[in-house]
Amino acid sequence: MPGGRQVAAVSDAHFDVAAGECLALIGESGCGKSVLASAILGLLPANAQTAGQADLGGLDLLAAEERTLARTVRGRMIGLIPQSPAAHLTPVRTIRSQMEETVAQLTGVRGRAAVRTAAEAAAARAAFPTGHLDRHPHELSGGLAQRAATALALVGGAPLLLADEPTTGLDRDLVEHTVDELRRHVDTPVDTDGESSGDSRRALLMITHDLAAAERIADRVAVMYAGRLVELADAKDFFGVPGPRHPYSRGLLRALPDRDFTPIPGMPPELGALPSGCAFAARCERHTDACARRPRTTDSVACHHPYLPEGVHA
Numbered sequence: 001m002p003g004g005r006q007v008a009a010v011s012d013a014h015f016d017v018a019a020g021e022c023l024a025l026i027g028e029s030g031c032g033k034s035v036l037a038s039a040i041l042g043l044l045p046a047n048a049q050t051a052g053q054a055d056l057g058g059l060d061l062l063a064a065e066e067r068t069l070a071r072t073v074r075g076r077m078i079g080l081i082p083q084s085p086a087a088h089l090t091p092v093r094t095i096r097s098q099m100e101e102t103v104a105q106l107t108g109v110r111g112r113a114a115v116r117t118a119a120e121a122a123a124a125r126a127a128f129p130t131g132h133l134d135r136h137p138h139e140l141s142g143g144l145a146q147r148a149a150t151a152l153a154l155v156g157g158a159p160l161l162l163a164d165e166p167t168t169g170l171d172r173d174l175v176e177h178t179v180d181e182l183r184r185h186v187d188t189p190v191d192t193d194g195e196s197s198g199d200s201r202r203a204l205l206m207i208t209h210d211l212a213a214a215e216r217i218a219d220r221v222a223v224m225y226a227g228r229l230v231e232l233a234d235a236k237d238f239f240g241v242p243g244p245r246h247p248y249s250r251g252l253l254r255a256l257p258d259r260d261f262t263p264i265p266g267m268p269p270e271l272g273a274l275p276s277g278c279a280f281a282a283r284c285e286r287h288t289d290a291c292a293r294r295p296r297t298t299d300s301v302a303c304h305h306p307y308l309p310e311g312v313h314a
């Protein structure tokens with residue numbers, strides 16, 4: 001940052017996503033979810049620094065050169081549904097031309113008529129109306145742009161799909177259609193030319209604020225707060241019984257309209273001025289003097305006072 005100041009946008013992000021699995025990454029705006037996605041794809045700004053590893057198919061994405069990322073990873077190994085689809089669509093070209101180009105580049109479909117048919121089929125998967133394919137991005141609503149971006153991301157059939165807020169701007173029926181289609185994408189085997197080693201299904205990392213969508217699709221849930229992962233849990237346990245173990249995670253669920261509809265008090269800390277201890281302590285009803293120390297991650301929860309299944313203090 002200017003003046004030599006540094007911001008730890010994401011720290012201690014240890015997790016995996018298995019073939020055939022959807023991991024939902026949730027947390028308030030500004031907690032680092034999209035930065036994490038950009039790091040995986042090599043799309044961080046030039047002044048960003050990364051450390052650690054992000055392994056996919058034997059390739060360390062954080063160490064890969066831009067040529068490898070551009071020609072081998074993006075679209076082919078990792079499909080991206082971007083958080084701001086309008087910014088990722090080429091403004092001077094129709095959606096049809098972008099769909100057909102993507103089909104031609106990422107699939108084995110050849111011939112003008114076949115490519116056109118495949119592009120329309122890809123659009124239909126994301127509930128993008130055929131009658132809008134000949135429009136330019138500026139002629140689309142936010143929801144239609146979102147569906148166009150989703151359709152483009154699904155074309156390559158990549159082993160890993162990274163969906164950053166894929167339900168933004170959609171009504172509830174389209175939200176359910178979209179997440180169901182993403183689930184089908186996860187469960188459909190990858191084309192391995194007849195050779196399969198282990199599980200050949202796809203994986204999905206979905207970044208979302210929509211907890212109802214996460215509950216509908218996710219196998220596991222990862223919770224991020226102030227740039228750090230604070231909990232990793234099975235989705236059934238997280239949304240059901242016994243519920244989340246981290247106080248912040250419980251606060252997210254309590255804030256839902258169909259639950260307590262009680263907001264978490266206060267605001268998240270600035271990433272450039274994180275406290276030395278637990279970043280959530282100032283907003284937490286369970287904090288004690290122990291929270292002045294940074295909590296270690298134990299049993300997939302980073303908290304000094306996690307909830308136990310019985311709902312009592314640890």
